[in-house]
Amino acid sequence: MHVATRPTPPPSPPAAPRASRALRQSWLDALRGVAALIVVFEHSLDPLLPEVRAAISPWFDFGQYGVLVFFLVSGYVVPISLERRGSVRGFWITRLFRLYPLWALAAAAGTVFAVAEVYTRLPAQAAERPWTALLAHLTMLQDLLQVPAVINVFWTLSYEMAFYLLVTAFFVTGVRRTGLGAALVFAVCAPIAGALLPAGLLTRNLGETTVICGVAVVLAFGFAAVLGKGRDLRRCGAAALGVLALVLLAANSRVGAWQSLAIMATMFGGTALRHLEHSSGERTKRAWALALVPVLLVATAVWLGPGWGMSEADQLAFKWSWSAALAGAWLTFAAGLALRNRAIPRAVAWLGLVSYSIYLLHPLVLQVVRRITWDPALLTLEERLSWLATLFAVVVALAALAYRYVERPAQELGRRLAARHGTAPQRDDPSARIPVPAGRG
Structure with missing residues (x-):
């Protein structure tokens, strides 16, 4: 009698060595770390190196360059992280524990510094309407709600x-490989929205309190829906979150519609680069299409400018410095991608691990430095360079402590909570059937 036997499955491919995975991640960490230090350098120019500010800032914006590199890295990492995890709930648990604990610490310290007038004062809106300002900050959308941040880098x-x-909305509705298409759409829409929609349109017409409370209600409904049961309910919640983001970006951002949409185009450009790296077929066409994104954004900056009532000379300087920063960020990220298999010095990669702490906490240290030095004209160049070195040393040391005692414990707690709530793809979730490239996200 013939007995049917189950065919032996082919052996699974060996897991990538830990060193290989770390190598793939280290170039991204290096970009984060360098970008964070460049932002610190930008913010140190006024109190310590005004000569550099006067000579270089009209031609290149170090701060904008640094944050655009950050945005490209986020675009490259975040969507793939969600797809690999396969769970919106798990994604948001880990994101919240990644962002909010250190943010809360920085916000509390920034508020104390402002009330004590260490250097800056508490924004007038926060002093006059503290509860709406707090609610706007808790959403982390304060810049899209016309609310000045307690700490400027927020x-x-x-x-x-x-x-x-937006990434959550795409994921829940089953839209995949959105990077290139979204980047091009945002890049094309940026000049149109910038020409037609003034900054803060919603707040000026509906009132600050109405907009902030309305956004909070939509966020609460959207998250409750996307985390609920039933495909239709989740898609309804995803649509609410996606539309909310688009409306705020186009009609209520502090910096104006074209810059907000340019930032989104840059972030989805990072996503498109990740997809391009792991795609096969028509890569040349996709690469050329993606190259249009920074070209369109630079053209938009040259055409529209800041639109803030600046003098003609200041507008020209803004257009040039912003365009140079944008081009520099894209070229830097492309260079990092091309050199991703090269070994990165461990110290440089470590800076990427603490880059969030560097970014959020350095304004507080800088306030103290500005309070002590007060007027750079009263200091020699050697003294100012010494203060600059001290600033960087203190910021990095403080960031190391914050990462060790705030960030890392919070991230580990977030991962445990995400695992406890289950992060496997839902049975009717289209992402369960989508192959995802290997690599850390």
């Missing part, structure tokens, strides 16, 4: 959050 988190909302 503005970039608003665009990170908007990007997460």
